[in-house]
Structure formats: C-alpha cells, structure tokens
Amino acid sequence: MSWPLYEVFVRGKRGLNHVHVGSLHAADDESALHSARDLYTRRNEGVSIWVVRSAHITASSPDEKDPFFAPSGDKVYRHPTFYSIPDDVPHI
Amino acid sequence: MGPDDDTLAADGHWAFGTGFSDPLSGLPMPPAGADLAALCLALGDDALIMSHRLQEWCTRAPELEDEVALANIALDLLGQARLLLARTGRDEDELAFRRGAGEFRNVRLAEVPNGDFAHLVVRLLVFSTWRLALLTRLRDSDDEALAAIAAKGVKEVAYHRGYAARWTIRLGDGTAHSHERTRQALAAVWPLVDQLFAADGNPRSPDPADLREEFDAVVGHVLAEATLTIPETAAETAAERASRDEHTGALAVLLEEMQSVARALPGATW
C-alpha cells in the first residue's frame, strides 16, 4: 500500500508562473503541501507551491508565507560557493 | 567538469536560490552578562540535544517525504543551537564537544532516547509548542542579538509544531493500532513536561506560568483533534524537581557518541 501521488508546482519568484518541479507521495492534500515545501524549496527556491492530485489543486495561502518559506534562507552550506576552494584546484 | 557541453557550471548557477540572511549581521554583540549567557546556553543546549535525537532518525523515517522533513527540523534546531551558543560568548565547538554531561543545561525532554515514530512526534509536539511560546516572548528581549535569534526561531519552530501536530492528529485519529501507540508515547513523554515550566530564577526567562497557559491550550487542542487525552501523572514527579543540571543517564551515552570523533583527535582542525 502506498500514499497517492501528487504533482508539485512551484512559483520560483514573483512575476513567474508556477512550474512543475516533480512529484511526491502523501496521504492527503495538507501533508502533500508540506512535504512539497520540505522537498522542493530546501534551497529557498519558490514563493508559492501548488500540489495537485487528480483534478484537485491546492495552493499555499499567502499569509502562511513566512513560516512556510523562511527557514531555508540561512542554509548557506547547501550552496557550493560556500566552500572556499583555491582557484588552482581544477574541476571542482 | 570538462570543457564540453555537459558542463552545468558554465552558467554560473550551480544551485538553486540565493540571498541568505545572517540574523546577527550588523547587530550589536556586547559581552553577554551571566543571566543572558545562562539563558542562551540553556536554549542552545535544548536545540542541540533535540537536534541530535532527530539526527538519529536519519535513514529510518517511515517515508522519504518524512526523511526530508525530519532532516529540515534537525537542521533548523542545529542552526538555532549554533547561534545561541555563540551568543554566550564561548566557542560553539568547545561547548558542544568539550563539556561533560553535568555541564549541559538541556531539559530531560530533549535527551531521553528515541522510541517509535509516535514517540518522535509527541515529543516534538511538546518540545516545539513549549519552545515556540518561549521564543515568541524572547523576540522582545532587550538584547538585540537574542531577539533576532528568537525571531528567526519562531518561524522555524512554528513549522516544526505544525509538522508534529499534523502527525499527532493522523496517528491519534488513524487506526486503532496507531492510536494506542500514540497514547503510550504520550504517557511516556508527559512526565517530562513539568520540568519545562519550572522556575529557573533567571530574570531574563519568560514567566513559566504564562508559557504554561499557552502550552496547555495548544496541546489540548491538538490532542482533542487526535482523540487523545492528557495522561494523569502524579502531582510531583522526579522530573519536575529536577533542575537543568540534573540529567538522565541517556545524556552521557548521547554525548559519548556525539563527542567521539572530536575527542579522539586532540588538536585536530575540522
């Protein structure tokens, strides 16, 4: 037995459309939305998420934006430029 | 990568997202007084030890989606621990890796060993409901650095509490089996609650009675949704009397693992 599949759409920044970024499994819409946030916006990408199961669309509400998206803002170690590697080391 | 068209580095955009914020940048950091240092140490130790218990879940979550969510929560708490330990004015790694169990100031709720997934979510519900109430009040601290750390933590812990509440409701109001497991988890965790609200004599600590009121309301609401009730415990438990420098044996075991590499190589740089 597995949870139903959801498709995830993320609006990367204001002014852009929601774009399909991938899928996940969730038991219900609410869990799907939160898992989508954890999974597809780990690097601070995205200001809004839609999750869709069959014909249903659920979007995060604007007033949840802060706790929803803020936590990944300081995870600089996720980004390769955080690591100082001398310029003379090739191919990294 | 090689110089051919397989190269992704060429566009200079290796990872998604930019724009990081250091909550402490530009803030005045006068030396912490004894009360401020004690408060930051306690809050930092809570986050560090709770994060450790979440890290132990890594590769063991019931679904991949939860694997990612639990790691996010562990990372948030680790980040809070680092900022708070730094605010004590001492080195974060000295504090994390060179103290014995008796010098840690975390609550017992954070240190007791992991149980099943129900234990994880009930403990996280209690921990984050309490911590959110605490951090919400510390946003108004007259120490600007602590206020900034608390403001950042409020956003994170609100999210943790939501995760724990959702799972508590799903497990409590799921199957008969999950209900029973969650009831048992609650019975195991509840005796550790009173210590969270014991007065610590620190004038910088928010009023425990005020915190408790918010805590009872939120947890009561979640448990009602989860078709669970608060267990009856003896009025005066050992945990309630315990101060933050009295620990269970579990903390020493935890630290032995956490400090093993750091202690094995004296003088090493990491």
Place this chain on the structure above:
Amino acid sequence: MSTFEEVIAADRRIEPRDAMPDAYRATMVRQIAQHAHSEIIGMQPEGYWITRAPSLRRKAILLAKVQDEAGHGLYLYAAAETLGVDRAELAERLIDGRQKYSSIFNYPTLGYADVGVIGWLVDGAAICNQVPLCRSSYGPYARAMIRVCKEESFHQRQGYELLMTMMRGTAAQRELVQESVDRWWWPSLMMFGPPDGDSPNTARSMAWKIKRHTNDELRQRFVDMTVPQAGRLGVTLPDPELRWNAERGHHDFGTPDWDELKRVIQGDGPCNAERVEHRRRAHEDGAWVREAATAHAAKAARAAEAAEAARAARAAEAGRSTKEEVA
C-alpha cells in the same frame, strides 16, 4: 506525430505518454530505479557520521548532504513512476534483492576522513556519470538529473574542503586522509561499471541515447580530473601505474580488480546484507505509520463528504420552504 525512432534521431526527449519499445521502458525503469536505490542506500555510510561529526559546522553540512540524497532518491523514484511503476513496488524490489544499487555503498565508512573522501571521489565519480544523464533521451529522467546535478555540486566541494582542512591539521589527520584515499580509490573507479568490452548493453543504450559515453570514457575523464586535485591536496593515489601519457593526452592507470566488482555486485561485498537489512527494517517499521495516515485521510474525506451532503440537504430544504412560502 513523430515515431520513437524519429524523436531519438532528432535528439529530442521521449515523454511518459509517448509510444516506446518495451525494452526501452524496461531499461529506463531499471536504470532510474537503481539510481534511486543508490541515493537511498548511499545515505547510510555517511549518515552514520552525522551524530559523530567533530564540529557543529561539519554536522550541519553532512546532515544537509544526506538529506539531499533522500530528496534525490525521491526525485528519481518519481521519474521512474512516470513509466508506470509504483514507488512501493520499487522499494520491495530493492529490499528483496531483485534490483541493485551502486556497489560503492557496500564498502564501510571507518572514520570521518571517509566523509571527505566520499565527497571528493565518490561524488566526483557520480557527477562524471550524472552530468551526461542530464541529456538522457527520457525527459523525466533528464529533468530529475538536472536538479540532482545542481544540488550535488556542493557535495563534492564540501568533501574536498574537509580534506584540505584535515591535511592542514595534525599529522594524525593527514594519515587518516591518506588511509581513506587508499581504501576508496579503486572502488571509485569501479563506479563506472565493467570495462567496455564486458558491458554488453552499452551499444544499445548509446543508440537509445540513455547513455552518452562509455564506461571507459567516463572512467578516463574521472582519472584525468582527479589526479591534479590529489596533487594539490597532497595525497598519493594508490596506483603505481598511474602516470601522464603525453601521446594520448590522458593519464594511464592500472586495472581495477574486476572480480571484486563482480563479487560486490552479486551481494558479497563487505556491507551488502547490512545495508539492505537496514532499509528493510525502516520500511517495515514505518508500515503502521503509513497505514495510519491513509486511515485518517479516509476518515477526513468521509467527514467532508457527510458535511457536504448535510449542507446540500439543508440548502434543498431551505429552497423548498422558500417555494412553499411563495406559494
């Protein structure tokens, strides 16, 4: 309407609902699933060190990295699911041994230097393998790989940075780095698979554009990239035959122990049983949790339906009384 062959010939992407040969579908399911399994099993050797990391900064880095691997496994399972298989089914195939994962994760991690060396060599080799997969002919796989590659770039850098820091540390730390490099070098070379002459499916995979370079080409590229990095780091790669060949414009290097690779793939590596058993236990321990969420969702759906029916009934009732009043 283009045929499968025309799409491949034009170097365009095959999408889930396109017609495709059964063998192409089966090959893609197997390749993507094995890749996903590798990400998930690959969390274990490094995951062990998260609670033991020697500084809080290293702890945060390692936790974020291992978390990424869970996410990457998830992206890849989702890509496989577009071909009509279910993730739960793939998890079963991993647990009962019907599907494989990268042999590299059947080697043990013995110390924190291994975290650095895995980042540098294992992730370095993985990146060599994966970057061409961003142009795989199967669209969902190619898109998942673009995301994976972007996120994984930090994995190799954090490993190399850790090793540089250790090499600047104590003599004991330098020894640990060298010892770890000695253990991981040959298994890393084996990550590219058997030599071309012993890789029967390569030709067809190249024709279908699900593989863009042969195993030996990628292995050579990895060696050429890694040798100067090793020099800069100050470690020795454990291969006496390793030297620059000016004529070829590439490094010559020794032959990996292909019998060892076969043994590890067939399940006889140092940690095969442990890795799969760990996965099986996590999967089984989580069963009651997954069931509870499903049961709760069903209850909530029924409650919502009942509420909707009651609301509709009230509205109908109200409508009737209004009509009666009017009448």
